[in-house]
Amino acid sequence: MIVPFGHVLALGVLLFLTGACGAMVRRELIMVLIGVEVMLNAAVLVFVAAALHWGQVDGQIFALFIIAVAAAEVAVGLALVLAARNRTGAASRDQFSSLRG
């Protein structure tokens, strides 16, 4: 591996900001979830690069935990999207404006 550490970090920054833009700009709830997933992947990439740079396996273990948390987040998020869609018939995040049960 001959690549400088900073290049991997720069790729992580680019990926994270791409995901953040997606989560902010898109209106469908599914697309907001995909933006959040892109952000989580950028975090995983930075953890793996840091593990290699400092020669410790701990960064890879935290990357594994991030993947597990992403799985939990997607399961609950998709259940919420489906429940909200069935209740109100809306798929865009701007249409969920009331918190009444």
Next chain:
Amino acid sequence: METKVIFYILAAAIFGASVLAVSCRQAVHAALYFIVSLLGLAGLFFLLGAPLLAALEVILYAGAIMMLLLFVIMMLHTDRRDRELYRPPFWTVPVLLSLLCGAALVMLLARWPQAAELLPSAFFSPGQFGQVLFSRYWLAVELVSLLLFVALVGALYFGGREIKAARLQPGEGGDS
């Protein structure tokens, strides 16, 4: 020299696929582009000395999570596309803010002396990974299992209520 070329090719592929995944109008296309980005990331993890994480990225992320997302997209069958996505005043502010933030971070990286250091070609074997995971981080493993269980219960709660509502809808009253 070889790995350097592979890294830049993979980085370009991942970034392009992620931009397409975020900006694609149809949700199914976006999910498929995101899967391409995940496969590129798995290759990059292999290059960065994490073979177990590369396998888990493909099996868990591209295999399980994205399939769940794809099935939900197909269940929702939203034919309406995001028409308001490309209207300029709506997306200029977030994109400008992100560009500003990214420029600041990249400038910070350029000034950091450690960022110029070359990465070593080390390699963490799955056995090494598992030994540290289950000795030093056993509590975190238990916490993650608890979190996954809570997520399962939450998903079943919302999904179960929905199934009950669907069962009640066609007939009047229902049996339970």
